[in-house]
Amino acid sequence: MTASAPSFDGKDFVRTLSTAPGVYRMIAADETVLYVGKAGALKNRVSSYFNATPKSARIMSMLSQVARMEVTVTRTEAEALILENELIKSLKPRYNVLLRDDKSYPYVLMTNETWPRIAMHRGPRSVPGRYFGPYPSVLAVRDTLNLIHKLFRLRNCEDSVFRNRSRPCLQHQIGRCSAPCVGLVQARDYAESVRRATLLLEGRSDELTGELTKAMEDAAERLDFEAAARLRDLVASIRTLQARQYVDGRAADLDVLAIAMHGVQACVLLLAFRDGRNLGTRAFYPKTNGSDNPEEVLAAFVSQYYGEQNPPREIILDRDIPDRDLIEQALSASSDRRVQIRHNVRGERAGYVDLARRNAEVSLAAERTSHAAQHARAQGLRELLDMPELPKRIECFDISHTMGEATVASCVVFDAEGPVRGQYRRFNISGIEPGDDYAAMHQAIYRRFRRAMEERSGLADGGNVLGVADADADAGAAEMQRTMAAAATAPAGAAPKTASATSPRKHPRASSELGVLPDVLLIDGGAGQVAQARAVLDELGVEGVLLVGVAKGPERRPGEEELLLPDGRTVHPGASSAALQLVQQVRDEAHRFAITGHRGRRQKARNVSRLEDIPGIGPRRRANLLRHFGGLGGLKAAGVEEISRVEGVNQALAERIYATLHGLESRSE
Template identity: 80%
Template sequence: MSREPAPAFDGKAFVKNLSTAPGVYRMIAADGSVLYVGKAGALRNRVSSYFNATPKSARIMAMLAQTARMEVTVTRTEAEALILENQLIKSLKPRYNVLLRDDKSYPYVLLTQEPWPRIGMHRGPRSTPGRYFGPYASVGAVRDTLNLMHKLFKLRSCEDSVFRNRSRPCLQHQIGRCSAPCVGLVPARDYAENVRRAALFLEGRSDALSEELVAAMEAASARLDFEEAARLRDLVASIRSLQARQYVDGRAADLDVLAIAMQGAAACVLLLAFRDGRNLGTRAFFPRTNGSESPEEVLSAFVSQYYGEQAPPREIVLDRDIPDRELIEHALSAAGERKVQIKCNVRGERAGYLDLARRNAELALATERSSHAAQRARAEALRDLLGLAELPARIECFDISHTLGEATVASCVVFDAEGPVRGQYRRFNIAGVAPGDDYAAMHQAIQRRFRRAVDENGVLPDVLLIDGGAGQVAQARAVLDELGVRGVALVGVAKGPARRPGDEELLLPDGRCVRPGAESPALQLVQQVRDEAHRFAITGHRGRRQKARNSSRLEDIPGIGPRRRANLLRHFGGLGGLKAAGVEEIARVDGINDALAERIYATLHGLDAPATNGALGGPRSEG
């Protein structure tokens, strides 16, 4: 029996019941997916504009044609509506909103919160306790900042596992970049003071820091501590020299410069960042415009979404005015608890920076578009080679990595029309198969990935690449047939007789084996995806193998519990020192007898361990 079509959404009737309060509205399709999220100073006025007789763009008309219902959320102020809109766009990723895309997490400088804080670069979730300074435009900018921090304040950069097991200062102390808190060469009070001063510098308060250091230098001189006074004098000189080189427009600047370039539906927003007068470099963003052709709309969406996650500077300079500029300015000031200015008409040096950002945005967009054109050409060639009806929208590739059967890991990487989708990469730790059995490992990985897709009605790839020959492909085909998966083009990627890049053999879905050659755009795309799967698999395998060698090797030895393991690692300064020790040295550790020392030595060096007797954990005999 045919189902009655759903009635069209009556927008005019919906508007009649709306409030004039500020809030957020959501347009929702018949399948429940969110098409668009918008904010409004007055909900009734804003929503009614979609359903009046005024001509609208093709994008808006397409969105309204798919709208089955609408939902609204009333807020107290328009600024609250802006914040809620950004949160919903980030979580729901609506089809018709401008979306900020960035595959890489932002780099920060992290100052940890512990008795002897560590300073270093951080990317990813901010779960480590401490203070995060940034984000920085590039990893290079973070490294330059850390280089300054080590020279000026001599804070440690080593990981805690190294810090806890040092018995003498490392090279960083010898070259004057660390005060060696690991071995007690700096008092805790002095180190804490250096940490506080480093935080002042990273906050952009170098003027206040310089004044404080000058006062401390004078106090040291007054109490005849001339060595300390000289050290502080040199520190002040270094900071003053840095300020003199990096002043902007007559004062130390805390600003971001943003310019946008658009060609059709493609957009690039170029960010040029300054903190405390230091140029932190540039970063290009390529937001999804989802049909929007207005640079002002795209730039406004970028500013509200980007600074909804990142702490804004005191000044944001734009290459054009944007809708809701004053509202965004007010919301950012309230969220950051300090005044934030958004400017679009500037002169002098700032105008020069705008011109620089604009030219870089145009160059980055041209490079990105040429890259996309080449990517599409390769996808079209792969479609023709495989005989597909449409361009492959999703390509997945599986690879297996291990060392002589140890710590086997399978990788699954995902590519779409625009390249790698790193957020959807997956690794599978393979267990329960014979060491070195790549066929069984491939069978397990494919089964785990596709069984979940079948059970949860998940997304399936258009093309499934298997790094391997006929045996691996047969395992993948068996799993797909077993699970009833259809419509996936299965392709094996085998090394050719010469085992050189460009000589690969492709095992096609129809059973043919072809060698497209190094000049084939289709093979170039396959190589790109296969190499990424190979890299991702090797990285996971190395991490798993290293983790096993650093932790479980000792724990797997009968008679070694947490306390003895800690004693061994503390005595030898880590696993490396333990592996370098002989049986007699190991037996000197508290709680380790001769028999246990021999088993430890044999296990760490891959030798046959002596037979276990009754003396697993008793104290070593003194006789």
């Protein structure tokens, strides 16, 4: 059902609704979603927004922007909760409490291979295998891995190392790996160790100890006393672990959550236990979007967080939350086991709740102090640049290369809260004279702001923008055409392939937002680089952007930087200046991001070019070689006979490859 009148009549819309469970969406005139909510009875819940009951300023502001509403009817209220979570994550409504998605959760990865390896993993789950977690901290993952290696002796080395070992490594010598790389363990025995390690990671240690005890008894009956002794020691180690880490007399599989709030700032502290092991704490700072109700924020956190992460059997909260029974029912259904959500606990669990609550307060205080310092630095920059208000968006460009090789430009973005890493971009510079920093800066600024002006023009015309470079573009035309063509075929709002986006802190805006102009544009360089940037802005008609150059001082020491202001003045704020501290923070981040991109591009070019220079090596053979040896390092460590075993490589070609990689003359030439 949809109401689309220019002035939304909520009471009229409610008359069309049923009392079935479902999800409702409030939508503004520009088609942005303002709010997503669930309801056990849609008619009753939606009508509460449009009755005479007094409402908070936040709700009144939201209702004043509603142009229409949409509803989706579900079979049960639990289904409505799941759908609500999915819509909140995908639409990021302006007035919902939002859990900032963090791709840096550490996991334990068990790879899906003939000889599986176990290791820590962060980032996208692109490697085939099983992921256990997420864990609150890297330390918790390392403790878990230490335990697994000690008990089950599974490998942790990369495939490129594993395939090229000729003798056991140090891990085998200290009893932490069974050395499958050189055949010191049977595949059957290694697979059994993997299965047992999986049981422990799943929290099924009681089942594991029972199984090991039976295997120990069977080995003793067969008079295989050595095997029985190994199993006995393994059982003893696991039971010692259980005895040391029991909670309330039984192995705990629980999370403890506490929330601290100051106004609309919130911190949710997670204290995790798995199989009785304390995995430590992790602090989250959900975006409340104006809500100052801790119960509402905590309820939103629980439903969103555990909608994506596998919940433990027991979740303990420091307070009751709305729809607790419904959330418990939904989590039990999604995890195929009973999940309990409790808030009024005693004994040792009450102590953990108090610990989590105190840590939440400390973490929030530290976050507020950090925000205050960031605000003070932004205020100093506003005063220095004589701006009417605080800068909402700062961008900084930097160039990195090695004697003109693999030139990369970086663009980093900061807002009032700090770095917005999801909107960082890198530009691979081409079509210029090597080492020409002025031309590199010109190309990077041109590519960033041309796309911005095209998008802004397209929005003003009400049409879609195709970012295609003109034929008479400057020296970077070829590269720009590839970039714009890629952007034209991408979904609306998608970043071009030259952008590098990592997002430990998700931003409420879209991840690219190329049409948004910065309030302040920082250029890492002197008058020459600033002049290039000014020329591009003038050429494209970009207005309202304050251009500031950041030049190193006479002795290039931090704190002695010179700032080239928009009015032509050069100032030396000094190391104690809050404005300069913010500029340094942004500039250093741009420098780091540029160097990282440059090193990656340079290494990639060098790795590929050494094989491309060999006659008879095409894309397919090159891919086969790198895949077989796990990279150029493994290929370089291989002998001629090993290389010749790769598909498509004969003895003569193997000799040429070996000679090229080792600076020798090939015998076949």
